[in-house]
Structures are given as C-alpha cells and as structure tokens.
Amino acid sequence: MSTPAIQHCNDFVIKFANVNGSGSASANELFARAIIRMGVPVAPRNIFPSNIQGLPTWYEVRVSEAGWLGARGGCDMMVAMNPQTWDRDIAAIEPGGYLFYDSTKPLPPSKFREDITVLGIPLTAMCNEEYEDARQRQLFKNIMYVGALMALLDMEFAAAEQLIVDRYRGKDQLIKANVNALRLGYDYAKQHLPCPIGLRVKRADAVGERIMIDGNSACGLGAVYGGATVAGWYPITPSTSVIEAFSSYCRKFRTDPDNGRARYAIVQAEDELASIGMVIGAGWNGARAFTATSGPGISLMQEFFGLAYFAEIPAVIVDVQRGSPSTGMPTRTQQSDLLSCAYASHGDTRHVLLFPQDAHECFSLTAQAFDLAERLQTPVFVLSDLDIGMNEQLCAPFEWDDSRRYDRGKLMTYAELEAGKDFGRYLDVDGDGIPYRTIPGTHPTKGAYFTRGTTRNPYAKYSEIGTDYVYNMERLRRKFNTAKDLVPAPILKKAAQPTHVGVIYYGSTAHAMAEAGAKLAADGIHVDTLRVRGFPFSDEVMQFIAERDAVFVVEQNESAQLRTLLINEGEIDPKKLVRVLHYDGSPITARFIAGKIADALTDRKISSIGQPQRKVAS
Amino acid sequence: MTYLAKPKLLAADAPRNALGFTRRDYEGAISTLCAGCGHDSISAAVVQACFDLDIEPHKVAKLSGIGCSSKTPDYFLGNSHGFNSVHGRMPSVLTGAALANRNLLYLGVSGDGDSASIGIGQFAHAMRRGVNMTYIVENNGVYGLTKGQFSATADKGTKSKKGVINSDNPIDLAALALQLGATYVARSFSGDKEQLVPLIKGALRHGGPAFIDVISPCVTFNNHNGSTKSYDYVREHNTAVNRLDVILPKAQIEASYPPGSLRRVVQHDGSILHLRKVGVDYDPSDRIGAMNHLQERQALGEIVTGLLYVDSSGQDMHTHLNTVEKPLNQLGDAYLCPGSKALEALNAMLR
Numbered sequence: 001m002s003t004p005a006i007q008h009c010n011d012f013v014i015k016f017a018n019v020n021g022s023g024s025a026s027a028n029e030l031f032a033r034a035i036i037r038m039g040v041p042v043a044p045r046n047i048f049p050s051n052i053q054g055l056p057t058w059y060e061v062r063v064s065e066a067g068w069l070g071a072r073g074g075c076d077m078m079v080a081m082n083p084q085t086w087d088r089d090i091a092a093i094e095p096g097g098y099l100f101y102d103s104t105k106p107l108p109p110s111k112f113r114e115d116i117t118v119l120g121i122p123l124t125a126m127c128n129e130e131y132e133d134a135r136q137r138q139l140f141k142n143i144m145y146v147g148a149l150m151a152l153l154d155m156e157f158a159a160a161e162q163l164i165v166d167r168y169r170g171k172d173q174l175i176k177a178n179v180n181a182l183r184l185g186y187d188y189a190k191q192h193l194p195c196p197i198g199l200r201v202k203r204a205d206a207v208g209e210r211i212m213i214d215g216n217s218a219c220g221l222g223a224v225y226g227g228a229t230v231a232g233w234y235p236i237t238p239s240t241s242v243i244e245a246f247s248s249y250c251r252k253f254r255t256d257p258d259n260g261r262a263r264y265a266i267v268q269a270e271d272e273l274a275s276i277g278m279v280i281g282a283g284w285n286g287a288r289a290f291t292a293t294s295g296p297g298i299s300l301m302q303e304f305f306g307l308a309y310f311a312e313i314p315a316v317i318v319d320v321q322r323g324s325p326s327t328g329m330p331t332r333t334q335q336s337d338l339l340s341c342a343y344a345s346h347g348d349t350r351h352v353l354l355f356p357q358d359a360h361e362c363f364s365l366t367a368q369a370f371d372l373a374e375r376l377q378t379p380v381f382v383l384s385d386l387d388i389g390m391n392e393q394l395c396a397p398f399e400w401d402d403s404r405r406y407d408r409g410k411l412m413t414y415a416e417l418e419a420g421k422d423f424g425r426y427l428d429v430d431g432d433g434i435p436y437r438t439i440p441g442t443h444p445t446k447g448a449y450f451t452r453g454t455t456r457n458p459y460a461k462y463s464e465i466g467t468d469y470v471y472n473m474e475r476l477r478r479k480f481n482t483a484k485d486l487v488p489a490p491i492l493k494k495a496a497q498p499t500h501v502g503v504i505y506y507g508s509t510a511h512a513m514a515e516a517g518a519k520l521a522a523d524g525i526h527v528d529t530l531r532v533r534g535f536p537f538s539d540e541v542m543q544f545i546a547e548r549d550a551v552f553v554v555e556q557n558e559s560a561q562l563r564t565l566l567i568n569e570g571e572i573d574p575k576k577l578v579r580v581l582h583y584d585g586s587p588i589t590a591r592f593i594a595g596k597i598a599d600a601l602t603d604r605k606i607s608s609i610g611q612p613q614r615k616v617a618s
Numbered sequence: 619m620t621y622l623a624k625p626k627l628l629a630a631d632a633p634r635n636a637l638g639f640t641r642r643d644y645e646g647a648i649s650t651l652c653a654g655c656g657h658d659s660i661s662a663a664v665v666q667a668c669f670d671l672d673i674e675p676h677k678v679a680k681l682s683g684i685g686c687s688s689k690t691p692d693y694f695l696g697n698s699h700g701f702n703s704v705h706g707r708m709p710s711v712l713t714g715a716a717l718a719n720r721n722l723l724y725l726g727v728s729g730d731g732d733s734a735s736i737g738i739g740q741f742a743h744a745m746r747r748g749v750n751m752t753y754i755v756e757n758n759g760v761y762g763l764t765k766g767q768f769s770a771t772a773d774k775g776t777k778s779k780k781g782v783i784n785s786d787n788p789i790d791l792a793a794l795a796l797q798l799g800a801t802y803v804a805r806s807f808s809g810d811k812e813q814l815v816p817l818i819k820g821a822l823r824h825g826g827p828a829f830i831d832v833i834s835p836c837v838t839f840n841n842h843n844g845s846t847k848s849y850d851y852v853r854e855h856n857t858a859v860n861r862l863d864v865i866l867p868k869a870q871i872e873a874s875y876p877p878g879s880l881r882r883v884v885q886h887d888g889s890i891l892h893l894r895k896v897g898v899d900y901d902p903s904d905r906i907g908a909m910n911h912l913q914e915r916q917a918l919g920e921i922v923t924g925l926l927y928v929d930s931s932g933q934d935m936h937t938h939l940n941t942v943e944k945p946l947n948q949l950g951d952a953y954l955c956p957g958s959k960a961l962e963a964l965n966a967m968l969r
C-alpha cells in the first residue's frame with residue numbers, strides 16, 4: 001500500500017452503512033455513547049431514507065476531542081454492512097482510511113481499494129454458529145461489530161459494558177446476551193486483526209457536564225417546562241418525535257399523583273389545519289398550546305396563522321425543517337421555511353421566529369416561546385431542523401430557574417373589570433402595541449368581546465372604516481417592534497484580530513460555523529461572527545452589518561432566505577451581504593463554509609484584516 | 619355597515635329567570651342579516667333556550683366559521699365570548715377551546731357551506747372525537763354572502779334563483795353525525811320555534827357531541843318555487859318524529875301524558891328529556907333505526923325533524939383523555955412546571 005494509513009487519535013470520522021430496519025441504530029448509538037463515556041466528544045448523525053425497512057441508511061460518528069460537533073465530511077473508516085451500497089461506500093473512504101466488513105462471503109479483490117486498510121471479520125458465520133433465531137442473529141451481529149471496533153480503536157471495553165448494564169437495568173438476561181455478543185466481537189478482533197489500528201480513542205476529559213439528547217426531545221421537554229397544556233398535531237417527519245417526547249414527558253411529570261389524571265391534553269388531529277385550529281382555540285381560551293410540524297404543515301396552516309396574527313392569539317409552532325419544496329427530501333435537513341414562516345399568511349403579516357442552535361436551545365427557546373406568545377399575543381415559531389431535531393448531540397445540560405414565573409402577558413382580571421377599568425380588546429393602552437385581553441368566563445357582565453378575523457375598532461366592534469383598519473395595522477407594527485427586544489439577543493464573537501468582514505448565521509449552522517471560524521483564523525482570515533437567534537432582528541444585528549464592509553450570510557437553503565429577510569427588514573444594500581448557501585440535504589460543514597468564504601474574499605480582492613477598504617452605501 | 623346599539627328600554631315587568639336575568643341579557647348586537655332570514659329565528663331560539671335554562675352568559679363560548687350563519691353569534695349572548703374564526707374550521711377551534719377549559723358550554727354555529735363543503739372534514743372529526751358541544755348548522759342550501767351558489771346540502775334537482783338545476787347529490791349532515799358518533803342528533807326548522815327551542819335546550823344540557831341541523835330558509839336567494847329549502851316547501855314536507863320537553867332536575871313535572879305516548883331520557887347532568895310521540899312509533903335510542911328512518915323518509919321527499927337520536931350514556935373527549943377536573947387553562951405554574959430538581963435528574967440520565 002503506497003498511501004500511508006491515517007494515524008489519528010480522538011479525531012476521525014467513522015461511518016456505518018446499514019440497511020434500515022435491521023436494528024443497527026441502537027448498536028451504533030452504543031458505540032457513540034461508549035466514546036463519550038471515555039470523555040471524548042462525538043457528534044453522531046443518522047442519514048436515513050423516507051422508508052421503514054430495506055433501504056440504505058448511514059450512521060456517521062465524528063470523534064473530536066477538540067469538540068467540533070458539526071458534520072466534517074469525508075470518512076476515515078467505513079463499516080460497510082450493506083451490500084447494496086458497497087461500491088459508493090468504498091469510494092467514500094479517505095485515502096489511507098480503513099474498511100471494516102463482514103468477511104463471511106469472500107469478495108473478489110476488485111471490490112476493494114489498494115489505498116485503504118481492509119479489516120474483515122466473518123460476522124455472519126460467527127452469528128450463525130452462536131444463535132439459532134434469525135432475529136437474534138441480526139441484532140447481535142450489530143453488537144458484535146461494535147465489540148470488534150472497540151478492539152480495533154483501542155477503546156475501553158468496560159465503557160460499553162457499563163452502558164449495556166445501564167440501558168437494560170433489571171433485565172439480566174438481556175445484559176448477559178448483549179455483553180456476550182460484544183465480547184465475541186472484541187475477542188475475535190484482538191486475536192485475528194492488527195489491534196489497534198491507526199485510528200484510536202484515548203480517554204480524555206473533554207465532555208464535561210454535557211448531556212446527549214436529540215433536539216426534538218428537547219423541544220418536547222421545553223414545552224412541558226414552558227407550561228404547555230394543549231397540543232394539537234399531525235404526524236410529519238421530522239417533527240413527530242417532538243410530540244412523542246412531549247407526551248412521554250407529560251406522562252412522567254404531569255400525571256396527577258392523587259388520581260392519575262392528565263394535566264395536559266394531546267390530540268392527534270385529522271390534518272395540520274385542524275392541529276393549528278386547536279392550538280388557536282386553546283390559546284384564545286387561555287391555555288398554553290402548541291403544535292409541531294414541518295414545511296408542508298406550515299403551508300397548510302397559512303390561513304390560520306393570519307387569523308392568529310390579526311385576532312392576536314398566542315400560539316407556539318415548532319417547525320422542524322426538512323428538504324423542500326413539496327415532499328422534497330423529507331429525511332434530509334434544510335433551513336428553508338424562514339420566509340414562509342416570517343411572512344406566513346395572506347396580507348401584511350409578520351411573525352416572531354426563534355432559531356435554536358442545538359438541543360439545549362431547543363429546550364430553552366421552546367419554553368421561552370410560550371412566554372413570548374402570551375406576552376405578544378401572537379404566533380411564535382421555533383425553527384429547528386432535522387439535523388438538530390433528529391440527531392442525538394452533545395449539548396450543555398438543561399437549566400431551569402425555579403424563581404421563574406410564566407409571563408401570561410396582559411390579561412385583564414375579574415377584579416379590574418369589576419373596578420370599572422376600561423377594556424378595549426384592541427386598544428393600545430401602554431404604547432407598546434400590545435392590548436389587554438380577557439379569557440372567556442372571566443366576568444359575568446364585563447369583558448366579553450367578539451373575536452374575528454375581520455377589521456374592528458379598538459373595542460372589538462366590527463368596522464370597515466379605513467382609519468380603524470389603519471390604527472390597527474400601525475398598532476400591530478408597534479407590537480412587532482416591541483418584539484425586537486423580547487426575542488433572544490444575537491451572539492457576537494469577535495475575531496482575534498480586528499476585521500471588517502462579518503459572518504451572520506443561525507440555527508444548526510452554529511457548530512460548523514464555530515469550526516470554520518477557527519479554520520479561517522488558522523489560515524490568517526479573520527471574521528467576526530454574529531449568531532442571530534430571533535426575528536424581528538434587534539438593532540444589534542443591523543449595527544453589525546452597518547459596521548462592516550462585507551457580511552457573509554451562511555444558511556442551509558437555496559434562495560438565501562435569511563439574507564432576504566435582512567435586506568427587507570433592515571433596508572440593507574444587497575451587495576453587502578454575500579451568500580454562503582448549502583442545500584443538498586446534508587448538514588453544512590466547516591470545510592464548506594471556510595472554503596466558500598476564503599474563495600469569495602479572494603475573488604472580491606477583499607482583505608479581512610486591516611482598515612476598511614471601501615465604504616458600502618447603506 | 620356599522621355597529622348598532624340596542625335600545626336600552628326594558629319593560630319593568632319583563633320576565634326574569636332564576637339568575638335574575640331578562641331575555642335582553644342574552645341578546646347581542648342588532649342582526650345585519652336580511653329581513654326575514656331564518657337565521658334570526660335561530661338566534662332568538664338560542665336566546666330563549668339560554669334564558670329558560672338559567673345559563674350564566676359568561677359561561678358560554680360561542681364559536682363559528684365564516685358565512686351568514688357564522689355572523690349570528692354576534693347577534694345573541696352579548697355577554698359571552700365569541701369567536702368568528704376561519705371558513706370551515708370552527709370545529710377545530712372549538713375543540714381547542716374545549717380542551718383548554720372543560721367547564722364552559724361550547725356553542726358552535728355553522729352553515730351548510732361552512733360545515734358540509736369546505737369544513738366537512740373538521741365537522742366529521744369533531745363528531746367522532748366526542749367534543750362536548752352544541753353544534754348548530756343553519757342550513758339554507760346556498761351561499762348567501764357570495765349571492766346564491768348551491769352548497770353541498772342542496773337537494774339534487776333543486777332550482778337556484780337564477781334557474782340553474784343542481785345535479786349533485788346532497789350531503790345530509792344529520793345522517794353523517796349519526797354515523798360518526800354524535801350522541802344527540804336533531805333536525806329542526808327555523809320556522810318552528812316550538813320545536814327548535816327545546817331541541818337547543820336538550821343539546822346544551824347534553825354533555826357530549828350534540829348536533830342540530832336547522833333548515834333555515836334564505837329569503838334572498840333560496841325561497842322560490844323549485845327550492846327544497848324554502849319556507850313553503852319545508853312546511854309542506856316537514857314530518858316530526860317527536861316533540862321534546864326539557865325538564866331541569868329541580869323542576870316539578872306537572873304535565874301528564876297518555877300511557878305509551880312518552881319516552882323519558884335522563885341525561886348526565888340530571889336533566890330529563892320528555893319525548894312525546896307524534897304519529898309513527900319512533901325509537902330515538904336506536905341509532906341504526908334512526909339512520910334507516912332518515913333514508914326511507916328522505917326517499918319519499920319528507921324532511922324528518924325532531925330529536926332523531928340520543929344516547930345519554932356517551933363519554934366526551936375529556937373523559938377519553940382522562941384530563942383533570944380543573945380546567946387546563948387554570949392550572950398554575952406549580953402544577954405545570956416540574957422544576958430544576960427534576961431537570962437535574964434528567965440531565966444525569968442523559969450523560
């Protein structure tokens with residue numbers, strides 16, 4: 001072999017090629033978690049088809065002691081368990097990389113590559129010998145290859161063993177069988193293969209307090225902590241597990257200890273129209289309510305979003321974005337619903353958006369969304385995506401301040417009504433554009449009003465008078481301005497050296513962006529970065545752009561939707577905002593971002609350091 | 619169109635109910651519908667029913683979709699919260715509202731276009747979910763606000779005002795409600811207040827999904843010869859299966875009936891439905907019999923009215939969901955938020 005074998009400790013990518021429905025997911029997860037137990041950060045990602053059984057699926061584990069959790073691209077070691085995708089899987093291995101495969105059935109040399117290290121284990125033969133049952137043969141084959149990999153990568157056997165014990169606590173038979181399969185693979189590799197290989201995992205202390213969870217579970221948990229009591233929903237990939245998690249956390253935390261009854265209501269609706277209708281009905285009636293959906297659901301809910309905006313009803317929508325338009329790539333990731341959420345519905349509408357970067361923020365921003373929705377009396381969208389929604393990831397542990405109280409917004413009470421306080425449902429009393437509302441049933445003779453999507457005067461009486469309409473629209477505009485300071489502030493990261501080049505990014509791009517920044521800096525390119533966390537944009541976002549010559553806007557869609565929003569809302573000169581767009585359905589990588597930014601700076605002859613070279617008109 | 623205030627004058631001897639309210643306290647804004655519109659009679663029947671039942675107006679939430687019928691909640695129960703929502707989507711909004719607070723009375727008002735055309739999906743699913751509500755369809759067979767197009771309840775062969783013959787088959791919402799699990803199904807006629815008021819009262823006290831299809835002639839677009847939803851046509855073809863009296867638990871029963879002429883149904887809340895026999899021997903507890911009867915009589919050109927079906931043992935959505943007694947919208951932070959300790963335990967499990 002002419003190409004030297006890759007030698008990397010705690011910094012490599014290993015990819016598992018499997019057939020979906022074969023039970024590989026939990027074995028692969030065991031592998032990833034065992035590395036975390038050794039104190040080394042990993043970023044696992046599922047790449048799966050829109051299918052239940054039989055189609056190819058991949059699981060990618062990026063091992064990174066440095067803590068880079070974005071997708072890296074490339075693959076140092078392939079665990080090729082799917083004959084269907086063999087050729088492309090072999091081709092995907094980096095020169096000098098490794099191939100691990102089931103050598104039960106001999107393959108001709110033409111099926112391999114010269115520049116990689118080939119590691120074969122007769123997994124099928126070993127399983128056939130060990131197990132009678134077909135399903136067991138399949139499931140334990142997965143555990144067996146995990147055992148073999150642990151030997152090859154010099155991992156601590158006890159790390160995986162303890163995970164199995166934790167996972168199946170109380171089920172001794174299962175523990176025994178799984179540990180046995182793990183041991184068989186481990187021992188076989190030790191005896192027959194050159195352990196360890198050039199890729200190694202070495203115990204470190206780089207994980208810290210971090211937890212591992214997927215963003216959708218975190219959104220579901222955030223909804224519980226945020227006080228949601230009503231969920232109306234319709235199944236759609238990749239959002240379904242938000243509701244599954246909400247349901248399971250509700251059973252755990254919201255079952256009345258005295259009588260076993262539910263302090264929540266979850267209704268699977270007949271479609272997305274009905275699910276958002278239920279959310280709006282519940283919000284109107286004073287319950288915290290939400291739905292979870294994805295792009296096609298957002299399209300279906302458009303008319304209702306306009307009603308909730310105009311009639312001023314709190315609602316929370318968790319949109320786990322996927323490849324679009326139409327059915328698009330339902331099991332691939334994108335950030336392509338920004339515009340359809342920001343301006344959802346006919347007429348002049350603007351909606352509050354939140355952009356979580358990881359599972360930690362999926363939790364905190366979902367919880368916060370309920371406060372914002374009630375404070376602002378409007379729909380609030382949490383824009384997650386498949387990459388952070390459906391992949392387990394390392395993130396900072398969840399936090400909750402017990403002194404925090406739900407902000408129920410401007411609710412007029414029985415006592416205030418009784419005391420004769422003036423109640424105009426659409427009256428701007430405080431100058432912030434936010435009116436007071438009453439909950440049905442508050443007072444026997446005061447405070448009732450008729451909610452409608454048609455124009456009305458400040459006292460909620462039907463009106464087709466132009467000045468009433470304009471008063472209302474201007475108040476809604478004021479309200480939206482008020483929201484600017486209520487949404488989470490952007491996060492600025494200054495470059496090590498002064499620069500007049502900036503980068504704006506959001507959501508799941510964060511991990512890749514952090515790594516790209518470091519890569520660029522290592523190459524002498526310095527950029528300040530700003531992570532936008534909410535819409536409407538705060539003044540800080542516009543200031544960031546104004547103070548720089550060129551600003552890259554990095555996002556995962558084809559039409560540069562955040563850039564459009566920035567230009568439109570901030571009246572920014574389009575020339576100043578440079579697109580960096582990734583939209584093939586795979587998560588964006590640091591290599592991609594750094595490459596695009598470096599190329600663009602060269603093309604435009606812009607130096608990222610020193611004095612501003614040109615003043616761009618704004 | 620502007621908001622018209624009602625005159626404040628009230629006769630000193632106006633009758634008051636047990637709560638001390640007069641009928642005026644159950645009224646709303648002045649109707650802006652056409653003079654003689656059947657819908658106004660239905661609004662009046664709602665006012666009468668709520669007055670008779672001593673309902674606190676603020677304990678009612680009235681919801682509607684879009685259309686002439688859906689405007690009417692503005693014209694009754696002015697002290698109740700109302701919600702004029704989206705075309706065909708009242709059922710989902712009402713369902714959400716009912717999830718939030720199980721203790722209010724939910725009155726859904728819709729039309730034949732709103733429920734049988736654009737909203738048939740939501741109509742169907744609200745019925746099968748067992749939402750505790752009174753769902754009234756003000757059925758005139760046409761779109762009024764857009765000037766007289768046929769709706770999905772228009773009978774085949776019926777003639778529009780412009781002379782167009784309807785070639786599509788009609789949807790019978792009462793028949794659908796029966797099939798989909800509504801536990802109180804009635805049909806009535808806006809021109810028959812004696813029949814309609816008790817049917818609404820029974821529905822408001824039912825405690826489950828109650829549906830009333832009220833034929834309500836459109837005087838402007840569908841009250842001509844050749845229409846099967848005109849005042850004259852409905853009067854001529856109306857065959858009632860029974861007459862209903864609703865007796866509240868505390869009321870003394872004074873009326874006496876000849877033997878065999880009365881059915882007595884006790885609802886969840888103790889209210890009693892007295893069903894007086896009219897003509898045929900009709901069993902309103904037999905769902906399949908009711909469906910057959912509707913089909914048979916419809917084939918003969920009759921419009922069957924009365925309480926078609928009632929099952930007082932049905933369970934509503936909140937029972938299915940096993941929700942707590944206290945309305946979800948009244949649960950405080952301490953009942954909803956698991957707090958930091960639980961979160962720390964969860965964090966530990968995720969390491």
